[in-house]
Amino acid sequence: MxxxxxxxxxxxxxxxxxxxxxxxxxxxxxxxxxxxxxxxxxxxxxxxxxxxxxxxxxxxxxxxxxxxxxxxxxxxxxxxxxxxxxxxxxxxxxxxxxxxxxxxxxxxxxxxxxxxxLSRQKEAEEQLKNYASHLEDLVEERTQSLKETVMALQDAKEEVSLSLVKEKELGQLKSRFVSMASHEFRTPLSAIQLSASLVDKYAQPYENENIRKHVGKIKNAVGNLTTILNDFLSLEKLEAGKVEPAYLRFDLVKLSEEITEEMQLIAKSNQHIIYQHTGKECLVTLDQNLLKNCIFNLISNAIKYSGEDTFIEFNTEISDGNCLIAIKDNGIGIPDKEQEHLFEPFFRANNTGSIPGTGLGLNIVARYTKLMNGEIEFSSEVNRGTSFKILFSNI
CATH class of the missing domain: 3.30.450.20 (PAS domain)
Structure with a gap:
C-alpha cells in the first residue's frame, strides 16, 4: 500500500x-x-x-x-x-x-x-537558426565592406608620393588584404587586424586622411566579426559544459596593465582608460583566461557605449583574501526597466541603437564569474554611465 x-x-x-x-x-x-x-x-x-x-x-x-x-x-x-x-x-x-x-x-x-x-527546445532551435542566418548576412556585409576598403586603400596608395620608402611593403600588404577579403568568414581575422595596424603605422608620416579613415573601417569590421565569433563560440562551450576553470597563481596587476594597454589601442578618440590598483598584494588564484575575457568584455562595452573625450575607470583591489575588479564608464547607461534582463543571453537595451553587438557578452561574463565562484553586480543610470563590480572571495 x-x-x-x-x-x-x-x-x-x-x-x-x-x-x-x-x-x-x-x-x-x-x-x-x-x-x-x-x-x-x-x-x-x-x-x-x-x-x-x-x-x-x-x-x-x-x-x-x-x-x-x-x-x-x-x-x-x-x-x-x-x-x-x-x-x-x-x-x-x-x-x-x-x-x-x-x-x-x-x-x-x-x-x-x-x-x-519539446516546445522550448524547438523554439530555441529556430532562434539559433535565425541568429545563424543573421550572422551569415553580417559576414557577407562585412566582407564586402573589407573588399571596398581594400580597393579604396589601393586608390589612396596610388596618390602617395613615389618616394614612399615602404611602397613595396604596402603593396604586399594590399595584396594580402585582397586575398583575405575573398576568403570565407573563418579566414584568420587576426591577420587582417595586424595588417591594418601595419598600414596605419607606415602611413602615419604622410598624414593621409583617406588611409586613416579606411584603416579604421577595417579595424572596426574585424573587431565586430571577432566579437561575434568569440561570443558564439564561448556560448556554445558554456552550453555544452566544456568550460572548466583552470586555477593558477598569477600577478593581477601585471595582467590588468597589459589589458589596459591593449584596450587603449581600440579606444575612441581621446578616450582614456585609467587603471589603478589598491592594496599591497598583487597575486591571485583564479583562471587567468576566464578573468581576462571578463575584463575585456566589460572594458569593450565601456568603450563602445561611451563617447569620445571620456574616461573609463578600471580598478582592482586585493585585501583580506578578497579580490575586487571594477570598471566604470560615463556612457549611455541602461534604462531602469531593462536592467533586470541585462545578463540574459541575446538581450540588448533599446537605447543601443545602431551600436553593434550580439547581446551575449554580459551573459558570458556572468557565467564565467560564477564558474570561478565570484559575484557580479552593477549600477547604471541613463546618460550618466554604468559601473560593474566583480568580487572573488578567499582567493
Whole structure:
C-alpha cells in the first residue's frame, strides 16, 4: 500500500506528462502535467481514445503503433521514443517526444506513455537558426565592406608620393588584404587586424586622411566579426559544459596593465582608460583566461557605449583574501526597466541603437564569474554611465 501511494505521488508530481491506455487505445489515467500540456481536465479525456490528443496524421497512425507493439512485443525505450505532435483542447498544437512502455497489471496489458514537451527546445532551435542566418548576412556585409576598403586603400596608395620608402611593403600588404577579403568568414581575422595596424603605422608620416579613415573601417569590421565569433563560440562551450576553470597563481596587476594597454589601442578618440590598483598584494588564484575575457568584455562595452573625450575607470583591489575588479564608464547607461534582463543571453537595451553587438557578452561574463565562484553586480543610470563590480572571495 505504501509503495502504491509513493508511486501515485511520483506520477502526480512528475514534470513530464504520463498517460496510461488499454490495449484498445482508450485513456485510463492522465497525470496533472499531461492535463496542463493538453489543456484538459481528467474527466474530459479518460475513456476516450488517445488519438483524441493528436492531430492528423499521428491520429490516424496511432492504432497502427499499438498493434505493432502488441505483435512485436518490443516496447519503446523510455527517454528515446519518437517525436509527435500534440493537439490541445484549444486547437493549437505542440511538439513532444513520446516514449511508450508495455506494463502488465492485474492480469492485463496496459501501455504507459511518457510525454516530454519539446516546445522550448524547438523554439530555441529556430532562434539559433535565425541568429545563424543573421550572422551569415553580417559576414557577407562585412566582407564586402573589407573588399571596398581594400580597393579604396589601393586608390589612396596610388596618390602617395613615389618616394614612399615602404611602397613595396604596402603593396604586399594590399595584396594580402585582397586575398583575405575573398576568403570565407573563418579566414584568420587576426591577420587582417595586424595588417591594418601595419598600414596605419607606415602611413602615419604622410598624414593621409583617406588611409586613416579606411584603416579604421577595417579595424572596426574585424573587431565586430571577432566579437561575434568569440561570443558564439564561448556560448556554445558554456552550453555544452566544456568550460572548466583552470586555477593558477598569477600577478593581477601585471595582467590588468597589459589589458589596459591593449584596450587603449581600440579606444575612441581621446578616450582614456585609467587603471589603478589598491592594496599591497598583487597575486591571485583564479583562471587567468576566464578573468581576462571578463575584463575585456566589460572594458569593450565601456568603450563602445561611451563617447569620445571620456574616461573609463578600471580598478582592482586585493585585501583580506578578497579580490575586487571594477570598471566604470560615463556612457549611455541602461534604462531602469531593462536592467533586470541585462545578463540574459541575446538581450540588448533599446537605447543601443545602431551600436553593434550580439547581446551575449554580459551573459558570458556572468557565467564565467560564477564558474570561478565570484559575484557580479552593477549600477547604471541613463546618460550618466554604468559601473560593474566583480568580487572573488578567499582567493
Amino acid at each position: 505504501e509503495n502504491a501511494k509513493l508511486l501515485d505521488a511520483i506520477i502526480q508530481n512528475a514534470i513530464d506528462g504520463i498517460i496510461t491506455i488499454d490495449d484498445r487505445g482508450q485513456i485510463e489515467t492522465i497525470n496533472p502535467a499531461a492535463c496542463i500540456l493538453f489543456g484538459y481536465e481528467p474527466e474530459e479525456v479518460i475513456g476516450k481514445n488517445v488519438s483524441h490528443l493528436m492531430p492528423p496524421p499521428d491520429r490516424n497512425r496511432h492504432d497502427e503503433y499499438i498493434s505493432r507493439y502488441q505483435h512485436t512485443g518490443v516496447p519503446h525505450i523510455i527517454g528515446i521514443g519518437r517525436e509527435v505532435t500534440g493537439l490541445r483542447k484549444n486547437g493549437s498544437t505542440f511538439p513532444f517526444r513520446l516514449a511508450v512502455s508495455e506494463v502488465g497489471f492485474s492480469g492485463r496489458k496496459i501501455y504507459t506513455g511518457f510525454i516530454h514537451d
